[in-house]
Amino acid sequence: MNFVLFDSQSRNNLLPFTHTRPVADIRCGILTMRERWEKLLRANTWTLTQPYLQPAFPNIDTAEKTYINAAVFATQDMVNAIIDLKPGETLYADNILIAWQPNEKVNEHALQSEAENCTAKVEYTAPVIILNNNWDIFSLNDRAIKADFELLTNGRKSAPIPEGVTVAGSEHLFIEEGANIYPGCIINAAIGPVYIGAGAEVLEGTIMRGPIALCEHSVVKMGAKIYGATTIGPGCKVGGEINNVVFIANSNKAHDGYLGNAVIGEWCNLGADTNCSNLKNDYGTVKVWHEATGKEINSGLTFCGLMMGDHSKCGINTMFNTGTVVGVSCNIFGSGFPKKFIPSFSWGGAEGFTEYRFDKALEAANRMMGRRSKTLSTAETDALFFIYQNYR
Numbered sequence: 001m002n003f004v005l006f007d008s009q010s011r012n013n014l015l016p017f018t019h020t021r022p023v024a025d026i027r028c029g030i031l032t033m034r035e036r037w038e039k040l041l042r043a044n045t046w047t048l049t050q051p052y053l054q055p056a057f058p059n060i061d062t063a064e065k066t067y068i069n070a071a072v073f074a075t076q077d078m079v080n081a082i083i084d085l086k087p088g089e090t091l092y093a094d095n096i097l098i099a100w101q102p103n104e105k106v107n108e109h110a111l112q113s114e115a116e117n118c119t120a121k122v123e124y125t126a127p128v129i130i131l132n133n134n135w136d137i138f139s140l141n142d143r144a145i146k147a148d149f150e151l152l153t154n155g156r157k158s159a160p161i162p163e164g165v166t167v168a169g170s171e172h173l174f175i176e177e178g179a180n181i182y183p184g185c186i187i188n189a190a191i192g193p194v195y196i197g198a199g200a201e202v203l204e205g206t207i208m209r210g211p212i213a214l215c216e217h218s219v220v221k222m223g224a225k226i227y228g229a230t231t232i233g234p235g236c237k238v239g240g241e242i243n244n245v246v247f248i249a250n251s252n253k254a255h256d257g258y259l260g261n262a263v264i265g266e267w268c269n270l271g272a273d274t275n276c277s278n279l280k281n282d283y284g285t286v287k288v289w290h291e292a293t294g295k296e297i298n299s300g301l302t303f304c305g306l307m308m309g310d311h312s313k314c315g316i317n318t319m320f321n322t323g324t325v326v327g328v329s330c331n332i333f334g335s336g337f338p339k340k341f342i343p344s345f346s347w348g349g350a351e352g353f354t355e356y357r358f359d360k361a362l363e364a365a366n367r368m369m370g371r372r373s374k375t376l377s378t379a380e381t382d383a384l385f386f387i388y389q390n391y392r
Contacts, residue, residue, distance in 0.1 A: 001043075002060050002066070003045045004059065005023075005034055005046070005047055005068050005069075006108075006111055007048065007049050007050065007070060008070065008071045010023060010130065010132050011023055011050075011071075014071075014133070014137075015291040016134075016265070016291065016307065016309030016310075016325060017248070017265055019387050019391065020265070020309065020380075021266075021310075022053060022070060024049075024057075024070035025057075026131065026137060027137075027231060028131065028136075028246060029147065029213065030148035030231065031152075037070075040074045040075070040151075041074075041079055041082075046065075052382070056380050063105040066099060067111060069130075073144065073147075075147075078098065081098075081099075085099060086101070086120075087103035088101070088118065089120045091124050093124040093128040097112060097116075100118065102118075134307050135263075137246050139301065141229040142244075145193065145211040145212070148195075149172075158174045159175040161173065162180075164184060164185075165182075165183065165185045167189065168189065169188065169189035172192070172193040172194065173193070176200075177198060178199050179198060179199065179214075181196065181201075182201075182203055184205045185206045187210075188209045192211030193212075194211065194212045195212070195213045195214065196214050197213075197215045199217040200214040200215070200217060200219070200220075200232075201220070203222040203224075204222050204223075205223040207226070209226070209228055210228045211229045215231070215232060215236075216234045217234055218232040218236045218238070219236070219237040221238065221255075222239070224238060224241075226243075227242065230246070233247045233248045233249035233250070236249065237252045239254050239256065240255060241258045243260035243278075245259050245262045245263070246263045248263070250374075255271070255272035255274075258275050259306065261301070262276060262278070262307065263306075263307050264306070265311075266310045267310055267368055267369060268311065268313065270313075272316045274319075275318075277320065277322045278303045278304060278305035280302075280322050285298055285302060286304035288304060288323040289323075289325045289341035291327075291341070291391075299323065304323045305322065305324070306320045306326070307325045308326040309326055310329070311329040311368075312328065312329060313332070315333030318333065319335075319336070320338070321337045324342070325341050327345070327387075327391065328344040328384070328387050328391070329384065330342050331347045331364075333348075335350065336349065336351070339353075344391045345358065345388050362376070362381065365384070
């Protein structure tokens, strides 16, 4: 059977991160949504996403497919229920479509409406956790790290703790082979697991308080203070003070400055002493810009910081207000607080923004990616141009 992870209606609530990736490739916990499904399914997956993104994330042309809602957190029990589906059956939890196995080829552009017309519904009664909003990525990160930690480490033995490293709750610390933790580090895994991925480096004097996930080849700079629930995605470099942040991959916050209750996309760079407010002065709930509807919505959260889309950068001493949303390929600099919603391909700061020329943004993206021996593919470049044309 071919398993296809599809973008549900949550996709529009997960902007700016779904401008450049399907829902399946959002990281929450140690793993992305796709990686978790594939590990439990024990199979590779295909993707059904927006037409402009589809060339970068292949689908398969066959009628023999089981469609799975990529915004749902996979569990082994859920996977068993999906595998047990018969042709023509859908799997629902209340009004949430989890999976559908059609008995014939369907119109994928109207997948959810066609699935709703299916009369053979199987009710899934166990709890279902789903990414509904962009702030869920950090809000659900605590439970996701804990679940992924159990999934990835069950029955395995950690690499030894290096000399000179102080650890509380060593039974909840897992170090993959090839990771390096240098003397003078303090790790508290007693209140939440800490996972150190292959090739990750934790430099001298770092203090970490779980749950924390350092993914493969990530680097924590000297003297950093990291509070859970935080995920440092593959290839990221971080320093300063970080609290409940998800770095999706290949982004840098290498210097001092505070970042809390935030999500940072891929190929972002935060300049030295960048600071983000995550709490209003009046302790009220934080409103966040909802790009799909063009209005602010109440997150219901007291703590909510920065949501920054892929390829965006900010200069030294940049300040962000609570609930700020930054689109794709923005360049932000200068004193004062910029506005709380910065559309994709914006150039400027508190004094105002102009258009970030596409050719210049593309040059910057490829220069940063080149530092990690990568470059934009033709499909990725075309997707960025679509965003430039439609979401500035």
